[in-house]
Amino acid sequence: MTRPAKASLVTDGNTIKVRLEAERRHTGSLVHVDWLRFTVRTRNAPLLRSEVPVESDNIWDEGYRLSQLYKLLNEVPDCDRDSCGQAAELADRVASLLGPDFARSLTLGKGHDFYRHRWPILRNEVECGWVGFGASSESPRQAAQASTIHVNLFGAACTFAAFGWREKLADLCDELKADITRCDLALDFFDGLSGGIERVAQDYHAGLCDVGGRRLKIRDVNWLKGRSRSIYIGSKEAGKETNVYEKGDQLFGEDADSNWVRFELRYGNKLRELSSDMLRRPADFFGGASDWHATVLAEAGETFTPEPVATDGRLAPMTVEAEVFRNLKWSFQTASASIAAAFKFLGDEDFLRLVTAQKLPGRLQRFNPSELKAAFSAAVSRPLVSEPCPALA
Known part of the structure; x- marks a missing residue:
């Protein structure tokens, strides 16, 4: 694989930074939603429109997009045809809520995460998310999955979506009775964190990251290397993991010597029910993760009301x-x-x-x-x- 040139890294990194700073000014919040996944049951998903599409040769026309969809539906197995149309409708709707730069691909793709098929969501012809449907096997577990449609929005979609997308997606999740399965909340220290990433390791060993008197798991990456370092605190299995890493090294390259550090709190729905309010008030949920998260967020200058996400007692x-x-x-x-x-x-x-x-x-x-x-x-x-x-x- 060809590695990107340094100039390309710097340009892309600066574009992302400028976009994140603009989002802060627009929303007034320092916490950015950096990944979102949710699942909708087919009985709650939008129905395929029944009107006959108008034929058109212009790829920008709604009629052309719909005509391509109807042609493709004839090639999909009967068992997946309804879900295919519903997933396409949902992908169209999600893309429209993300903004004018986003669109559903006209080409159906191979599925991910045990879904048989996926509709890619594109920005500038690059996939930044997908909507999956259909089960990849006939096992009992997969049979249950066949009755759902899944939306997965990557960091690129969340970063470059039109302002206001979070609230719109939150309303959509409520309307469709969706289950949010992943929501990443990111806090950036563009000019560096006091004490650097080493301070995070010190906080952990001092017990400041403990939750309920319990010492969480810790894992580090590239620590001995001294650059591009990451610390993972918590676990995916428990549905709450915080990754603190040197974001500047990732975006600009290690030679740029950037001080940018990111705290990325990754919530999953294992043992937890994730509320759509995470999208409306991300800072409250970041600060509610633990006393340590609240301290870091306050240090960044955010005003918030901590909102814990309790473990499901059942x-x-x-x-x-x-x-x-x-x-x-x-x-x-x-x-x-x-x-x-x-x-x-x-x-x-x-x-x-x-x-x-x-x-x-x-x-x-x-x-x-x-x-x-x-x-x-x-x-x-x-x-x-x-x-x-x-x-x-």
């Missing part, structure tokens, strides 16, 4: 119980013979040394002791060999 116990069940089942089926031998032949002191002062298994470290105690009590009462594991949320 899903969380199911998840911890499922993880504990898997761990306990493995212990009974795989490790029990070794544990029994150690118990029989080791002295008390050595056996206690074996089973105490050990770290929790990685999959259990994100739960607190009270959650684990309740989950172990529930899991041990199940037939550990014959009963299937509870489904993970």
Whole structure:
């Protein structure tokens, strides 16, 4: 793959920065929505218009676009034809809400994320999002997915959409009873963060990033390299992950020595229900993620009312119980013979040394002791060999 020239990097980076700064002035908010995904059930999706399209040779005419769609529908299998039309209508509507620079592609594409097909959404003939439909297989899980249509808008769409797009998309999600499955909230320090990205690592080890007394997972990238560094705090599995990275290095190249640091809070719908108000009030939801997020946002100069996104109280116990069940089942089926031998032949002191002062298994470290105690009590009462594991949320 050919790497872009430095001049191209700088030009693209400056264009993005100017656009983000203009958005701040227009909205009055320092927090930018940088990615959006939502799912609509086909029963709630817009219906394909039934009028006969007017033939036209002008690609800019509505009649031409509709005539191409109707021709394509005849090539789509019957089982996907209705969804194809509904997905096209939804893609058209989303593109119109993003602004005049956006349009649905006239060419149907191969699906992503287990959807069979997708309608690309284009800006300047470059894909910046898509609307997927149809299941990629006949499995029970995919059969359920076949009754949905999914919208995925990349960062490029969110950055260059016409001002006011967030509120319009929020209203659309409400109208269609959509489930928001991902929403990224970005806070940029264009001129640098006090203490730099090293300060984020220090905050973490000082416990400032803890949530509810719990130390979150951490992962770093390119730390030893000293440039283009990223820190990930939290986890996708828990539905809340913050990526702090050197955005200037990404956009301008490392030689530019930019101080631009971005905090990108990535919310997912695992264990959480994401409200459309995230699109209307992104700063409130960024500041509500934790005391640490609120401190960083206040330091940037934002005025906000923290809005936490609580873990779904119904899903969380199911998840911890499922993880504990898997761990306990493995212990009974795989490790029990070794544990029994150690118990029989080791002295008390050595056996206690074996089973105490050990770290929790990685999959259990994100739960607190009270959650684990309740989950172990529930899991041990199940037939550990014959009963299937509870489904993970």
